[in-house]
Amino acid sequence: MKIAVLSGKGGTGKTTVATNLAYSLHKKGKKIQLLDADAEEPNSHIFFDINYTSEESVDILIPKIDRNICTHCGECARACEFSAISVSPKHIMVFEYLCHGCGVCSMVCPVNAISEKPKSIGKIRWGVTKEGISFGEGILNIGEPSAVRIIRQMKKHMNENVDDTVIDSPPGTSCPVVETLQNVDFALLVTEPTPFGLHDLRLSVKTIKGLNIPMGVIVNRYDGVYKEVERYLKTEGIPLMMKIPYDREIAHDYSQGKLFCKDKEEYVEEFNKLYTEIEAKVKC
């Protein structure tokens, strides 16, 4: 199964859940892969001792202009939907950071003055954790606008020779999240019991419903005070699958880059129980 761990709001505990879930399933003998798709701010690696075995660049193709051939006709600039090329009678300029790498400019150039060259927007690192969990993470270069293509390439090249894959998703509901959710079997939402958490949970639920993926919710930092999240889930008929209590020890483990399941062994069982419930929902 492929399980994506996500949340509308940042900082609710996606990484905590994804890393501890992967660890717990591995501990019970499953062959697990953990993918960190939060390529803007990948954090899963902090919780493991990873032996990196390979690295690949994620490239887009950007135009390379042969100035000896270019006639400054301006066709490319008119065709570019992203205003990434500017042409004047004497000059032609490519704004690399605006370029989406679609190839339209080279397609329309009447004199074939435009060829293409690769430009790296980030990378993917592959490895194995000390425990033996297969690991992959996307890393977006600073200054680059979008991690979508990194996520896409990571999912294309991921290890298919595992029992299950846990994906630590980016926050929000925009395109990197939708890309992450392609071809996953289950969406595991993490939220916190506050009006912020509830508001963003509603947005996530809307997104996932649109994609027709079965889902369940984990409430993190649960203290029993704010009940609206539970009420909302009940009316929507979305299963509340686990409550992780508000606990300073868990918070401290996170801050130190430590898996809380290692301190609280009972959660290894809890996460495996959660897995069994997810399995039942995916199969039906």
Add this chain to the structure above:
Amino acid sequence: MLRQIAIVSGKGGTGKTTLSASFSYLAEGRVMADCDVDAPNLHIILKPEIEETHQYVGSKKAVLDQEKCVKCGICQQTCRFDAISFDGERYAVKEYACEGCNACVLKCPTGALKLVDSLSGEYYSSQTERGPMIHALLKPGEETTGGLIAEVRKKSVNVAHEKDINLIIIDGAPGIGCPATSSITSTSYVVIVAEPTMSGLHDLERIVKTVEHFRIPMGIVINKYDINEEQSAKIERYCDENSLEVLGKIPYDVTVKTATEQAKPVVFYDCPSANKIKEIWNKVKNIVLKG
């Protein structure tokens, strides 16, 4: 002169909105701009009354006319974004993946594809107790986050000029990609909120480099610093080594949770974190308004 302050953080959930909401009550005359259009929360605290709703058409998408389609597959081969699917019977455009580049339209031999405007979200001009607020909501699965943020920014500048207000406070988007950079471009000052965790420090380094890229002055706030004082000390050391000003350290305070649950700004309460936030605001105000 108009000044703009952006509150950002690489990592989500560090307290951007909590800080922004309090700043909004401490500032004397401001326009608030919520640039986290993907998961906006500031309105929960500031309870704006929407005066105008604006549709945002930020992107174009290819649409396929099935009657004209001869199923040659050229569009699929042309598209660099894997945005054309084929289920064995018919081709279709995957709306979320289409970047609107027009390549498929140019290559289609039968004219079955065309590019159309696509509604990416809405933004709102609103009024709050303490002044105007501009906020937005992105349609789920959209990619034009940066464009919608630019609209929010533009509108808040216009409103500030109209109402003769000289300060805009921006609740920024998380991350380091286009939503984050659109929240900070051409601001006067950036406040980065960091949390004392290993991931907090890792993400702080990435957002600092991103802000440096735009050459905007910045200061760091460490939130819940006493959750892990060792990690806090590491952040301070990092700031020191990189000549970054630590504007203040906010203690962990249960009142913040209460305030969030009651949807009120923390500075409404008499508590240690509120006092610290006031101190931080005074520093920011001195740097930005007098500097």
